[in-house]
Amino acid sequence: xxKVNAKKxxxxxxxxxxxxxxxxxxxxxxxxxxxxxxxxxSEQLGYRPNGLASSLARQTSDIVALINGDAPDFREVFFxxxxxxxxxxxxxxxxMLSVRNDxxxxxxxxxxxxxxxxxxxxxxxxxxxxxxxPHCPYAPPIMLNENYSxxxxxxxxxxxxxxxxxxxxxxxxxxxRKTLWFIAGRQTTSAYSSRKMALLEALxxxxxxxxDSEVGDFFYDSGTAAFERLYQxxxxxxxxxxxxxxxxxxxxxxxxxxxxxxxxxxxxxxGFDDIPQSSWPTYALPxxxxxxxxxxxxxxxxxxxxxxxxxxxxxxKMVPTRFVxxxxxxxx
Amino acid sequence: xxKVNAKKxxxxxxxxxxxxxxxxxxxxxxxxxxxxxxxxxSEQLGYRPNGLASSLARQTSDIVALINGDAPDFREVFFxxxxxxxxxxxxxxxxMLSVRNDxxxxxxxxxxxxxxxxxxxxxxxxxxxxxxxPHCPYAPPIMLNENYSxxxxxxxxxxxxxxxxxxxxxxxxxxxRKTLWFIAGRQTTSAYSSRKMALLEALxxxxxxxxDSEVGDFFYDSGTAAFERLYQxxxxxxxxxxxxxxxxxxxxxxxxxxxxxxxxxxxxxxGFDDIPQSSWPTYALPxxxxxxxxxxxxxxxxxxxxxxxxxxxxxxKMVPTRFVxxxxxxxx
DNA sequence: CTGAAAGCGCTAACAA
DNA sequence: TTGTTAGCGCTTTCAG
Numbered sequence: 001x002x003k004v005n006a007k008k009x010x011x012x013x014x015x016x017x018x019x020x021x022x023x024x025x026x027x028x029x030x031x032x033x034x035x036x037x038x039x040x041x042s043e044q045l046g047y048r049p050n051g052l053a054s055s056l057a058r059q060t061s062d063i064v065a066l067i068n069g070d071a072p073d074f075r076e077v078f079f080x081x082x083x084x085x086x087x088x089x090x091x092x093x094x095x096m097l098s099v100r101n102d103x104x105x106x107x108x109x110x111x112x113x114x115x116x117x118x119x120x121x122x123x124x125x126x127x128x129x130x131x132x133x134p135h136c137p138y139a140p141p142i143m144l145n146e147n148y149s150x151x152x153x154x155x156x157x158x159x160x161x162x163x164x165x166x167x168x169x170x171x172x173x174x175x176x177r178k179t180l181w182f183i184a185g186r187q188t189t190s191a192y193s194s195r196k197m198a199l200l201e202a203l204x205x206x207x208x209x210x211x212d213s214e215v216g217d218f219f220y221d222s223g224t225a226a227f228e229r230l231y232q233x234x235x236x237x238x239x240x241x242x243x244x245x246x247x248x249x250x251x252x253x254x255x256x257x258x259x260x261x262x263x264x265x266x267x268x269x270x271g272f273d274d275i276p277q278s279s280w281p282t283y284a285l286p287x288x289x290x291x292x293x294x295x296x297x298x299x300x301x302x303x304x305x306x307x308x309x310x311x312x313x314x315x316x317k318m319v320p321t322r323f324v325x326x327x328x329x330x331x332x
Numbered sequence: 333x334x335k336v337n338a339k340k341x342x343x344x345x346x347x348x349x350x351x352x353x354x355x356x357x358x359x360x361x362x363x364x365x366x367x368x369x370x371x372x373x374s375e376q377l378g379y380r381p382n383g384l385a386s387s388l389a390r391q392t393s394d395i396v397a398l399i400n401g402d403a404p405d406f407r408e409v410f411f412x413x414x415x416x417x418x419x420x421x422x423x424x425x426x427x428m429l430s431v432r433n434d435x436x437x438x439x440x441x442x443x444x445x446x447x448x449x450x451x452x453x454x455x456x457x458x459x460x461x462x463x464x465x466p467h468c469p470y471a472p473p474i475m476l477n478e479n480y481s482x483x484x485x486x487x488x489x490x491x492x493x494x495x496x497x498x499x500x501x502x503x504x505x506x507x508x509r510k511t512l513w514f515i516a517g518r519q520t521t522s523a524y525s526s527r528k529m530a531l532l533e534a535l536x537x538x539x540x541x542x543x544d545s546e547v548g549d550f551f552y553d554s555g556t557a558a559f560e561r562l563y564q565x566x567x568x569x570x571x572x573x574x575x576x577x578x579x580x581x582x583x584x585x586x587x588x589x590x591x592x593x594x595x596x597x598x599x600x601x602x603g604f605d606d607i608p609q610s611s612w613p614t615y616a617l618p619x620x621x622x623x624x625x626x627x628x629x630x631x632x633x634x635x636x637x638x639x640x641x642x643x644x645x646x647x648x649k650m651v652p653t654r655f656v657x658x659x660x661x662x663x664x
Numbered sequence: 665c666t667g668a669a670a671g672c673g674c675t676a677a678c679a680a
Numbered sequence: 681t682t683g684t685t686a687g688c689g690c691t692t693t694c695a696g
Contacts, residue, residue, distance in 0.1 A: 003469075005672090005673055005674085006673065015682080016682070016683045016684080017674080017675095017684095018675080018676085018685095019681090019682070020674090021673095021676090022675090022681095022682090024674095025674090027675085029681060029682090031682085048442065048446075049446065049673085050446070050447075050672090050673055050674070051447040052387050052388045052447055052672085053673035053674040054675075055674090055688090056382075056384045056385050056673080056690090057675040057676080057687080058675060058676090058688085059675090062446070070417065072413060077409050077410055078409055080413070081412070084429070085402065085429075088440075088444055089440070093427060093444075094427065095425060095427060095428075096412075096416045096426055096427075096428045097417075097420055098416065098417040108421070110380065112420060112421075112425075114380075114381065114383025114386065114387075115382075115383040115384055115425065134380075137335075220612065250612075253613045256614075257613045257614070277609070280552065282581075282584075282585050282588075282589070282614050337689055337690085338689065349668095349690080349691095350667060350668080350691080351667080352690090353689095353690060353691055353692085354665095354666090354691090359691080359692085361666090362666085381689085382688090382689055382690070384688085384689080385688070385689035386690055387690090388672050388673065388674090388689080389672050389689075389690040389691040389692080390672085391672065391691090666695100666696085667694100667695090667696085668693105669693090669694090669695105670692090670694100671690100671691090672689105672690090673688105675686105676685100676686090677685090677687100678683100678685085678686100679682100679683090679684080679685100680682080680683080680684090
């Protein structure tokens with residue numbers, strides 16, 4: 001353990017332990033003089049308040065768990081990195097957990113999650129809210145992208161997929177495309193239903209026709225496999241929309257390398273997420289963008305509102321998406 | 333706070349608080365009967381020991397900080413995810429922190445890192461060991477890939493870059509290549525010097541000639557930029573080696589799309605890391621593989637040895653790399 | 665094997 | 681503004 005504690009600092013500074021505590025916490029009034037003595041002594045001893053004891057005494061926690069599934073997709077991994085950094089810089093302690101989306105995941109969580117949490121940020125499809133709630137005594141967990149669940153016990157950040165997907169469909173129409181394939185994500189995910197529904201809604205208002213569709217699992221290989229199946233059933237449409245960029249890349253590579261199709265001339269491929277690779281010239285993949293920064297801001301806003309005491313009210317934020325009609329290599 | 337504590341459980345179970353503690357911790361003897369009563373009562377109340385209080389009382393910590401820089405590269409992001417999962421499953425609490433590699437990073441760390449750590453796993457080039465050591469009262473931090481620093485206060489996991497790079501050079505020779513360009517990573521990183529040194533060493537033993545070299549920053553764009561500069565200076569070599577895959581991909585895309593070169597026919601491009609994208613047919617990038625699983629195992633071994641009491645001894649593990657001579661699209 | 669009691673380091677009334 | 685005091689929830693001697 002840290003051998004240096006507030007008591008030693010207090011002795012060296014010639015003040016009481018509470019003075020030390022007050023100097024660091026900012027709560028309660030301390031004279032500038034006392035404060036200076038405390039900091040000098042702390043510096044000398046290398047003292048830093050022990051968060052364990054502090055949290056315990058304050059009956060609160062700064063720990064925010066970031067919970068995602070055990071097969072996080074490409075953008076999720078980066079998102080967690082970014083979110084964790086943002087939380088840390090906002091003075092919280094980000095705890096990163098990957099759990100399986102089943103009972104064993106819930107088991108793991110309750111077995112190893114020893115610390116009371118300020119809150120948890122839970123990725124859609126990683127684990128059910130009811131397993132997380134008991135660990136969050138101070139504020140409800142924040143669910144991400146659970147677009148079609150209506151849990152009243154949680155706060156939520158949702159993605160406005162209708163907007164971006166609508167923009168894409170409009171773009172396809174305005175560029176004279178008539179027919180479409182769709183490759184959905186894992187069927188058990190909430191992104192599956194919400195993206196599919198948003199697409200169907202947009203198509204219903206357009207002249208585009210959905211010729212066929214398939215299901216993947218958000219990974220590259222599933223994009224190639226789904227495309228194979230669609231291709232066997234033919235005929236080729238004007239465009240294909242994939243529920244994320246990674247599958248779209250699998251589709252592009254198969255279309256180009258295995259079947260010699262020109263993308264986007266013979267087949268216009270669209271993804272979702274707009275990961276950095278999508279702007280690389282090899283792919284130059286049109287995509288529907290969701291910005292990590294927007295989502296992170298929404299989360300921070302919820303945390304702030306909770307800190308200010310939102311009471312029993314459920315907080316919910318909506319983050320926009322937008323279509324990025326990237327069509328040719330950026331070299332030229 | 334959790335309203336349910338050991339005291340309530342004890343009352344319900346009709347035993348003492350120490351009995352509850354013992355039942356959960358496994359330390360100290362408890363009769364099967366008492367234990368059963370305790371667990372029954374805990375179940376009923378939804379009790380789980382509070383890690384904050386437990387850690388405080390035990391004078392130890394299960395928290396392992398994973399510290400990386402604020403511009404983590406592609407594979408690092410995935411590595412952190414994987415490591416975090418492995419630690420969690422091993423019963424530790426992974427705390428993920430990104431700090432800048434400068435004084436402000438050290439400042440941030442000491443300002444916000446409130447919890448005593450069991451240890452920290454520190455990526456090369458994220459922050460200096462001396463800033464982390466004060467936070468690790470129980471075991472020295474574990475430094476990753478600080479191949480050329482000789483800090484006696486830390487444990488270390490190093491990468492045997494000589495092996496994989498040697499294999500690559502041998503492969504180039506055996507396939508009749510004579511000349512080479514090299515794009516290094518950020519000059520301030522330890523990977524910069526260690527990879528460059530490994531390359532020079534391998535070249536010294538071969539007939540390959542290093543025609544020219546450039547410096548990037550491990551990101552895609554820096555690969556394209558470095559290639560541009562090399563290309564201006566010409567003439568083209570038989571092969572180009574990049575200090576990571578991402579830069580190699582930038583090189584490939586530029587070579588193909590801007591200069592119409594055939595890869596690998598006109599120019600053989602090699603990367604380092606073997607990220608998943610490298611096996612995609614678009615790139616089919618030969619690369620030098622470092623396996624996350626190997627590194628994670630090394631870390632867990634160090635943790636185990638420390639737990640068993642390694643004393644003042646400094647622990648160090650070496651993880652191998654190997655060349656993956658991927659040369660053509662896997663579709664065919 | 666069990667319970668009582670003394671901490672772990674810090675915070676938050678409260679009284680001075 | 682300060683110091684004193686009583687906890688926060690758990691672990692761990694130490695008697696019994």
